[in-house]
Amino acid sequence: MSERLCLKLEQWPALDRAAWELALEGDDEDLELPGARHRISRETLLSYATGYGHYLAFLARTGELVQGEMPVERATPARLNKWLLSLRERSLAPTALRQYLVNCHAALRLMAPHADLLWMRRPGGRSLKRAIPGKPKSTVAHDVADVLPHVQRLHASALVQEDSPDRRQALRDVALIGILLMRAPRVGSLVEMLMDEHIWQTSDELWNVRFPSEDTKADTPIDYPLDEECSGWLIDYLRLARAGFPYAGRSEHLWMGMKGPMTREGIQRICERRTLEWLGKPYGPHAFRKWHRSSAARRSPELAFDASQVQGNSVEVSAEHYAEANSLHAALRHARNLKAMRRQLGIKTAASARPRRGAASKSGLAAKMDGPHPAAPSPRQRRSPRP
Known part of the structure; x- marks a missing residue:
């Protein structure tokens, strides 16, 4: 058992297994909160149990799996930090590391709903994305x-x-x-x-x-x-x-x-x-x-909101996509306005002022062909003559 990366439910300690079964079926005395089996999908519950099973397997490998401890007592910052370091040694992606912690936290929340476990989701008062930052991925949003x-x-x-x-x-x-x-x-x-x-x-x-x-x-x-x-x-x-x-x-x-x-x-x-x-x-x-979503956002911010709703996102997420599309279109409008103002004032950009390929600049061959140029007037010469 000590060599396993994840403990299955039947391999959990008795107290953890009993707490999980109670969370699934619900407490008969607390009728306002139905069991997790009746409000969470089977796939989601399986992912929660798998995350907690990985944590239990780590405790078993390190000799810290105490049979008499309650699930919430097993979750200490010191143990979680050691677990996180062991996960990092497996060269897992930052998103995978965060998901392990999220699933383990969700399982503990079900087994101990009244325990204060917010520190698992916000270590040091920071979000998991800031605590475990990932590298930006380059992706192409095809139309x-x-x-x-x-x-x-x-x-x-x-x-x-x-x-x-x-x-x-x-x-x-x-x-x-x-x-x-x-x-x-x-x-x-x-x-x-x-x-x-x-x-x-x-x-x-x-x-x-x-x-x-x-x-x-x-x-x-x-x-x-x-x-x-x-x-x-x-x-x-x-x-x-x-x-x-x-x-x-x-x-x-x-x-x-x-x-x-x-x-x-x-x-x-x-x-x-x-x-x-x-x-x-x-x-x-x-x-x-x-x-x-990005194809709709390129056409109109309102379409970005509609596309997000069609995809089944919440109103908050749809509003966020609408705000992002608004920012995109505002930036595009600003770029068009700048281009029109430059054209109106005759201002050349760095790209338009750059000599075309194959054409000699005035400071090179053209300057030699034109001959010597008169020296630029000094500031004193540029002043208007006194009356």
């Missing part, structure tokens, strides 16, 4: 209009092929990436999509997509129509491709793979394979959310 032609070409080439696994996968990828480009849902919502629950066709042959509150991260339902082109891609996938996947007749899931319903990892591989082919760099499904 949706620039990526759509690649999807259209893949769709056109798939339609002229004979029926085959490659054709069915291409039609599925077109419909999947088309929805990601046009509406940018989260990958977890895509995995849960069912035929009769999440999509339906209207009278004008357009399709609607609906995500119930339990299938969204913000616990708010999302309902939106697909445009004509994206609806056509979805129709072709349903009519020409989906039924040809193995196990399609046994599942109501919308997105099918060769081994059954699509998983998060499968959708990740699809997006990375297609974007590497089209853009020369692999991008995961979360990148489409950034492209969707």
Whole structure:
């Protein structure tokens, strides 16, 4: 057990395991706060338990896993600092380090809801991002209009092929990436999509997509129509491709793979394979959310707010995206105004004043050809003559 990186729930000490089970089911005497199992998704609870399991495994490796301690007693600044140092030695990214602490803190909050554990999220009064800073990542926010032609070409080439696994996968990828480009849902919502629950066709042959509150991260339902082109891609996938996947007749899931319903990892591989082919760099499904929002922000701040709402973000996050778009457009307007003022006043910028390639400057060959120039007048000579 001492060599494990993470302790599973059945390997936790008895007190920790009992506290976790009580947090999941809830206290019968406290009816106002239901158990975590009834208000937090299974995947999120698993990530919390995994983070705490990593902390317990560290304590076991260092001989500090005391069986008689309560979970909140195990969390001390000294132990957490040692754990953080051990995580750093594994060359984990700063985002991974922060996530380990966040998950461990969330698990302890469930097991000891009345304990003061704010110091775990704000060590030294600083946020985790300031306490564990990361390196800035260079990324390119592609415009949706620039990526759509690649999807259209893949769709056109798939339609002229004979029926085959490659054709069915291409039609599925077109419909999947088309929805990601046009509406940018989260990958977890895509995995849960069912035929009769999440999509339906209207009278004008357009399709609607609906995500119930339990299938969204913000616990708010999302309902939106697909445009004509994206609806056509979805129709072709349903009519020409989906039924040809193995196990399609046994599942109501919308997105099918060769081994059954699509998983998060499968959708990740699809997006990375297609974007590497089209853009020369692999991008995961979360990148489409950034492209969707940034494409709207380039056009109007109001569209940035609407795009954030379509993506299922909270009002606070949507307002933040709107403010960022406002700043972007203010900077662009300021740049245009400066350019117009320079043009009006005849002021040359450094770029416009720089001699063109191939042209000699006056201080070089042209100066020699023009001959000697008269010396510039002195300040005394520039003065107006006395009357």
